[in-house]
Amino acid sequence: MSFDVSVVLAALPAILSGLKVTLGIWLAAAAMGVVLGFVVAALRHFGPAPLGLALRLVVEVLRGTPFLVQIFLLYFGGPYVGLSLDPVPAGLLGLTVYAAAYFSEIFRAGFAAVPRGHVEAAHCVGLTRAQIVRRILVPEMTMLVLPQCVNMAVILVKETAVLSVIAVPEATGVISAIGSQQYAFLEALFLLAVIYWGLVEACGWAGRMIERRLSKFRFA
């Protein structure tokens, strides 16, 4: 099988539109997943115990099942409980909830990793509980978990490929469709690999930049 670049060039507009969907869903799901994950972690850390337990159960289920199964359940099972969504909203919702589960676990561990003494020192100088959360816990936790958050974002970019199974017009779906129409699977797959690798590298680079900026805030 020869490597046919012209196929790729001809399909460039379609590829770009797929890439745009991938990027859009990825960034939106990551952003909303971080926010939702933070809320869940905060409720688990500071909220009433029964709520914490319920949230923990949901998080465990989401982390313990394949994303592919979750997205099938949401898309094909959703209509049975009155949740009929188009592919893109379904994919976005599914990926956001999936991401939120993982982010919440990262944040929960982050809250737990802030030394007790830092909170005690804040109590001793008169900060209220709300002030301690805002001024001490959240910033310290954020510093601790940033590298893992970047890691999670990398995982997330790869999970967007799963959304092709519910016909979300993202890069994997679009490019593999072109590949099968034009009998150029290898070229298509190769291009896909390069695109995802590029995104992951960009993420890793951003992560290293952030870590370098943060290094001086590190615990002594």
Add this chain to the structure above:
Amino acid sequence: MTLPPSAIAIRGLCKSYGKAEVLHDIDLEIARGATTCLIGPSGSGKSTLLRCIAFLEEATRGTILIDGQPLGFEERPDGKRVRLPPHRIRAVRAGIGMVFQQFNLWPHMTALGNVTEALVTVKGLSRAEADARGMAQLRRVGLEARARHYPSELSGGQQQRVAIARALALEPAILLFDEPTASLDPELTGEVLNVMRDLGAEGMTMVVVTHEIGFAATVGQRIAFLDHGRVLLNGTPGELFAAPRHPRLTQFLETYLDRGAAMLLQPA
């Protein structure tokens, strides 16, 4: 107006963790304007007692009076012990500063940020005024030049001095220290002890848990020796260290022998 004679009056204080009682019926008066050192073997309850005074732990029974004001709980005439409302707890706690063995500086704030945090967040001072006051406190511990450094950029001794400045910024009447030099390299303990010595000379009321027996003997005006959750001895260094010495104290000094203690143990 006559002030109550003691800066801190501890009466019948008991503290249990679950079923285990670690402080048994402690009675202790801490003199105003003096440095009181708490010494004793590991696990004797020194930290627990100090943390009760800082209200980081809640005593199970008994009372603590700070300048005559009940801390946390009040004993009613009928003998009932009631928890005070938060604003009253806050008001009494404001008079107490605490310095920890592990410094506990906030790593995401500069030295100055650590010192000024409560001035801005709690006292509501403007940034400029808080910075001015914070710089004055850093000057007091000799770290004006390090104001913009983060804790990770400071030595252990410098971090502990920033922690002292942070406690001083709120102008407490009482400073508590829990083994402030125990996590420092030997060559760095001196700079922290010197700051504490200066504070003592300025008349700050200090309660210092320490294994630096030399510091306790030379700077401490009062020494309380804790053993198994009780105050076994309480007096001036002269009274405690002079012969005839309590056998438990002698045993402790032999175990925790340092240069200061060795000097004290020499026959007069």
